[in-house]
Amino acid sequence: MDYYDILINVLSSTIRLSIPLIFTALAGLFSERAGVFDIGLEGKMLGAAFAAACVAYITDSAWLGLVAGILCSVALSLVHGFASITNRGNQIISGVAINFFIAGITIVLGQAWFGQGGRTPQLSPASRFSPIALPGADVMREVPIIGPLYSNVISGNNILTYLAFLAVPLSWWILFRTRFGLRLRAVGENPGAVDTAGISVSWLRYRAVMCAGILCGFSGTYLAIAQSAAFIKDMSAGKGYIALAALVFAKWKPVPVMFACLLFGFLDALANFMQGKQVPLIGAVPVQIFQALPYILTCILLAGFIGVATPPKAGGVPYTKER
Amino acid sequence: MSTASVPLPHWITYGLIPVLNLIVAFLISGFVVWLIGESPLGALSLLIEGALGSGEGIGFTLYYATSFIFTGLSVAVAIHAGLFNIGSEGQAYLGGLGCALAALALDRFVPWYVTMPVAVVGAGLFGAAWASIPAFLQAKRGSHIVITTIMFNYIGAALMVYLLVHVLIVPGKMAPETRTFLEGGQLPKLGWVMNLFGAKLGAAPFNVSFLIALVAAYFVWLLIWRTKLGFEMRTLGVSPTAASYAGIPYARTVMIAMLLSGALAGMMALNPVMGSSARLQVEFVGGAGFVGIAVSLMGRNHPVGIIFSAILFGILYQGGDWVSFEMPNITREMILVIQGLVILFAGALEYMFRPALVRIYQQFKVK
Numbered sequence: 001m002d003y004y005d006i007l008i009n010v011l012s013s014t015i016r017l018s019i020p021l022i023f024t025a026l027a028g029l030f031s032e033r034a035g036v037f038d039i040g041l042e043g044k045m046l047g048a049a050f051a052a053a054c055v056a057y058i059t060d061s062a063w064l065g066l067v068a069g070i071l072c073s074v075a076l077s078l079v080h081g082f083a084s085i086t087n088r089g090n091q092i093i094s095g096v097a098i099n100f101f102i103a104g105i106t107i108v109l110g111q112a113w114f115g116q117g118g119r120t121p122q123l124s125p126a127s128r129f130s131p132i133a134l135p136g137a138d139v140m141r142e143v144p145i146i147g148p149l150y151s152n153v154i155s156g157n158n159i160l161t162y163l164a165f166l167a168v169p170l171s172w173w174i175l176f177r178t179r180f181g182l183r184l185r186a187v188g189e190n191p192g193a194v195d196t197a198g199i200s201v202s203w204l205r206y207r208a209v210m211c212a213g214i215l216c217g218f219s220g221t222y223l224a225i226a227q228s229a230a231f232i233k234d235m236s237a238g239k240g241y242i243a244l245a246a247l248v249f250a251k252w253k254p255v256p257v258m259f260a261c262l263l264f265g266f267l268d269a270l271a272n273f274m275q276g277k278q279v280p281l282i283g284a285v286p287v288q289i290f291q292a293l294p295y296i297l298t299c300i301l302l303a304g305f306i307g308v309a310t311p312p313k314a315g316g317v318p319y320t321k322e323r
Numbered sequence: 324m325s326t327a328s329v330p331l332p333h334w335i336t337y338g339l340i341p342v343l344n345l346i347v348a349f350l351i352s353g354f355v356v357w358l359i360g361e362s363p364l365g366a367l368s369l370l371i372e373g374a375l376g377s378g379e380g381i382g383f384t385l386y387y388a389t390s391f392i393f394t395g396l397s398v399a400v401a402i403h404a405g406l407f408n409i410g411s412e413g414q415a416y417l418g419g420l421g422c423a424l425a426a427l428a429l430d431r432f433v434p435w436y437v438t439m440p441v442a443v444v445g446a447g448l449f450g451a452a453w454a455s456i457p458a459f460l461q462a463k464r465g466s467h468i469v470i471t472t473i474m475f476n477y478i479g480a481a482l483m484v485y486l487l488v489h490v491l492i493v494p495g496k497m498a499p500e501t502r503t504f505l506e507g508g509q510l511p512k513l514g515w516v517m518n519l520f521g522a523k524l525g526a527a528p529f530n531v532s533f534l535i536a537l538v539a540a541y542f543v544w545l546l547i548w549r550t551k552l553g554f555e556m557r558t559l560g561v562s563p564t565a566a567s568y569a570g571i572p573y574a575r576t577v578m579i580a581m582l583l584s585g586a587l588a589g590m591m592a593l594n595p596v597m598g599s600s601a602r603l604q605v606e607f608v609g610g611a612g613f614v615g616i617a618v619s620l621m622g623r624n625h626p627v628g629i630i631f632s633a634i635l636f637g638i639l640y641q642g643g644d645w646v647s648f649e650m651p652n653i654t655r656e657m658i659l660v661i662q663g664l665v666i667l668f669a670g671a672l673e674y675m676f677r678p679a680l681v682r683i684y685q686q687f688k689v690k
Contacts (some may be wrong), residue, residue, distance in 0.1 A: 039409075039469070050356060083671035092407055092469050094671035096616060097663045104659025105355065111654045112359035118654065137345070241473050286489065292481035295474035300467030311467070 002147070010269045012153045015161065016227060019267030020045065020236075022164045023219030024243035025250070025257045026171050027212040033175060033252060034208030035188035035314040039095030040080055042240025043102035048073040048220025050106040053120040053231035054113070056127040056224075065127065065225050066160075070217030076102070077213030078206075085205045088318035099240075107233045118233040120224075129158040129226040136191060140244040160222045165258070167215065172254040184208050188312035201319045219243075245298035250311065264294045326600050329681045339652075341669060343676050345621070348664035355660060359652055366646050366653060373645020374638040378517050380645070382527025386599065388630075388637030389529075392536040393591035395616025395622060395629040396543050397584045402624050403486075403547055404580035409455060410472025411588040412612025413479035414450040418589020419596050420483065421449030423491075423501055426596070430508030438507055442597055443535065443590060450589015451582040453479055458581030462574035470580075476612075482503035487605055500604040508599040531600035539587060540626040546583070547626075556580050588612060608668035617662050620670040636662070 024041050031038040051072035056065030076098055083094040105117035114120055134155035141151045175181035183204055187194045191201045223239075224231045242264055249263075252258035272289030279285055353363035374384045394411045401408035408414075425445040429438045457471035487499040510531045514524040547553040559566040559576050567573060595607045618636055622628030643658040668675070 018548075037469075039473075079667075083667065087672050087675055089671035089673065090407075091671075092409075092450055093616075093620065093666060094410070096613075097667035099663070100613070100659050101600060101663025102663075104656040104663060107656040108355065108654050108660060109359065112652045118656070163417050203357065238477060241477070245474065288481040288485040292478045295477045299460065299466075299471055299474050299478075302471060303460050303464045304466070 006273070008148045008152050010266070010273050011149075012156075013269040013272065014158060014262060015153060016265075017268045018261045019164045020219040020222050020227070020239050021243045021261035021264060022258055023167065023215050023222065023244055024240055025168075025246045025261055026167055026245055027215035027219070027256065028247045029171065029175070029252060029254060029257055030184070030208050030215065031212040032247065033312055034184045034205050035191060035312055035319070036080070036084055036205055036209055037091045037095065037316045038080065038209070038212060039092050039244070040076065040098035040226045040240075041095075041212075041243055042236055042238070043095070044097035044112065044213060044216035045220040045223065045240050046072040046106060046234070047076055047102040047296040048217045049235055050102075050110065050220075050231045052217075052221040053123065053224040056123055057120055060124060060127045062127055062129050062225055066217070066221045069221035069224070070214050072203045073217035073220060074213035076211055077209040077216075078153035080232055081209045082319060085202050085209075088320065091318070093318055103234065106231070110231065110233065110306070111168040120231040121164045123225060123229045127225065128229055129160055129222075131156045131158055132162075154275050158226045160218060160226050163218065164222075167218075168254055175254065185312075186239050187319075188314055191314050195319070195321060201321075205319075237251070242294055245294055248298055248311075249301055251310070267293050329685070331677075331681065331684060333682060335684065337625065337628060339680070340673070340676060341621055341623060341628070344668040344673070345635075345665065347668050348661055351664050352657065352661045355443075355657070356653060361650055361652055366650060367563065369646045369649050370638070370642030372642075373648075374642035377525075378520075378522030379525030379527045380641060381522060382517060382524045382529040383641040383644075384634065385533055385639040386527055386529045386594070386637070387640040388633040389533040389536050389594045389598075390591050390611040391614050391618045391633035391636050392533075392540060392630055393587055393594070394611050395618030395633050396536075396626065397538055397591070397612075398615045398619035399622070399624040399626070399629060400543060400547070400556075400587060401584040402619060403553070403560050404556040404576060405563065406461065406468050406577065406580060406584070408454070408581065408584050408588075409469055409616070410454060410475050410607055410612075411584070411591075411615045412610070413472070413476035414585040414588035415591040415608045415612050416452045416479050416483050417453040418446040418450035418478075418586075419592035419603050419607055420443035420486070421447070421589060422592045422596050423504075426504045427501060428506030430505040433507050435507055435509060435511060439510065439531070439593075439597075442508075442593060446589040447586035448593045450587070450592075451586040454581045454585025454588070455578070458578050458585075461581070462577040463517035474577055484605060487603065491603065498604075501602050504597065504601045508597060509601045528599035530594065532593040532598045535590070535593065537630070540630055541591065544589070544626040552576075552579065588615070614662065617666045617669070620673075621665055666688055 024045055026036050028041055048069035052065040052069035055068035056062055080094050080098060083089040084091040110118040110120060137155035138152040140147045175185060183194060183199055187201055187204045195201050223235055246257060246264055248259040249260040267290050271287050274285055275287050356363045356366050374380050374437045394415060398408055422442045422445055425442040426438055429441060453475060457468055457475055460466040460471050461468040491501045492499055493502050512524060513529050513531060513533060519523045548556065555576050556646045558569060558571055563573065591611060596603055614636055618629055618632045621632035639658050639661060643655055646653050647655045
């Protein structure tokens with residue numbers, strides 16, 4: 001295999017592995033910009049994956065699966081909101097609770113309903129999001145350099161992939177060009193000021209966590225019925241935390257979020273590709289190094305050694321109206 | 324006056340509220356059990372029978388509880404200083420390395436009671452070392468301890484898998500684990516304790532580290548409520564600004580609290596590594612670090628409460644195994660569901676019942 005083919009190969013898996021990260025990190029962006037930390041991204045993603053797989057299996061419809069994924073994830077967001085906005089509980093503890101609950105309940109229900117050790121039955125092609133060939137992909141294939149890039153990396157992805165890349169500018173527009181976005185960001189920096197202006201802090205934060213829920217619904221659905229053809233237990237495998245790392249890495253900005261996710265996806269793709277291969281001069285690189293790299297990079301960033309990542313000021317603090 | 328600031332007697336704060344939280348968590352879990360077509364009461368009686376119905380069951384329950392006491396204490400010490408340490412899992416994992424190295428080095432030459440103190444120190448040091456980096460980043464560079472400890476869980480897991488696959492593995496073997504420790508590296512079982520009550524321990528790995536856990540709980544109590552350092556930690560936990568006005572050094576207190584937290588998490592490794600499997604394996608922690616969060620919240624961050632809630636979670640783990648064996652429809656993961664609900668109600672929704680309780684309490688007091 002020549003080097004260009006390898007590159008194309010790694011790039012196309014980079015895209016595949018980045019999509020759930022992009023959706024999830026954007027979800028975290030909405031929530032944390034409004035001042036609600038969300039450790040529960042992992043759980044929402046997993047819950048959405050399970051709901052999407054179940055409904056897609058029963059109804060034979062990928063779109064109904066997506067709806068179910070989003071509903072499940074939004075419901076979990078509302079639990080998080082109830083605990084951390086209405087009851088002013090600890091946001092991190094609430095997120096951790098959601099992660100545990102979902103990690104357990106998906107397996108318990110999966111086993112009880114389908115009896116396959118916690119996974120859902122294999123889905124038919126109709127109940128999945130299948131790859132879409134962009135116009136001219138076949139014709140372009142023979143063109144050198146650009147051809148393989150267009151037909152294997154840009155074309156041939158499923159609809160959710162394109163939606164993920166659409167969600168990035170859309171999130172930017174909502175957050176930075178609409179009144180809702182301005183208020184949402186303000187409530188994450190200085191909820192007192194927003195309250196003084198006569199705008200409900202709680203309702204804004206509820207809407208922000210619901211946006212997060214919708215986006216996590218997309219990422220979970222992608223995992224279960226676009227990338228795979230069934231729900232497998234613990235299939236989010238820490239991606240929610242990687243997305244959180246990407247969010248920190250991108251300093252809570254939408255476009256950098258996309259690039260951070262692509263970087264982490266690339267590391268993952270590279271790790272898969274490098275498994276068991278020799279690097280000249282170095283020898284075999286342990287796959288664990290690639291696995292740990294996103295986390296190490298994030299810690300270095302958090303330490304302020306490569307720029308400063310300042311989180312929204314009111315993040316993690318429940319808002320108490322003055323009495 | 325807002326109901327949040329009305330003082331309630333200790334028996335309500337430390338007794339009634341946790342019990343209420345637990346009851347709600349159990350009711351919802353029972354609903355889930357009912358949803359999948361099994362009898363909630365049947366499952367509950369199986370759970371209790373499996374965990375407490377035989378000497379062996381009790382032995383397993385206490386074996387699980389031992390790990391949870393350590394990780395619960397670990398989470399609690401950090402919480403008292405206002406730090407939410409989600410990294411106990413990773414710190415316990417690294418603690419296993421310290422413990423295993425001590426056992427591997429000494430088991431040929433000395434009996435267990437010489438190896439044990441070295442292993443305790445080794446496990447504590449490695450756990451503390453793993454906590455020291457997030458602690459430093461929090462204390463000096465202002466990065467968020469929750470994020471960094473999560474990251475360190477994953478980095479620790481990758482590091483340990485690498486070490487077990489490439490470095491510590493027995494040459495020629497496939498399983499990523501160290502060699503089995505000889506008798507000098509194994510902790511004796513506590514069968515005689517069970518015999519006192521006329522019960523047989525059987526195959527349960529209930530061992531000496533339970534006693535170490537109790538001692539650790541006592542020392543944590545001493546530290547938090549009877550020393551200057553503990554007072555400083557609690558002040559910092561209640562209000563960092565007040566602590567700084569009182570001249571309590573932020574960086575030093577954060578470092579010490581996290582190092583202690585990491586050391587306690589690390590010592591958890593004694594129980595599974597030297598007390599049960601007599602070798603270091605991948606995933607020996609098995610989520611005990613995360614259970615520690617639930618245990619600490621449920622036990623109101625008090626060592627006595629932690630011992631009780633650790634035993635409760637021990638019952639859930641051992642009984643849960645029994646239930647999943649007898650009722651194949653209810654898998655072992657049901658424990659995670661209960662655990663999540665306990666964390667939700669005891670931790671995030673801790674104030675939900677409070678206003679109502681305050682109202683009821685005040686009505687009774689007036690009479």
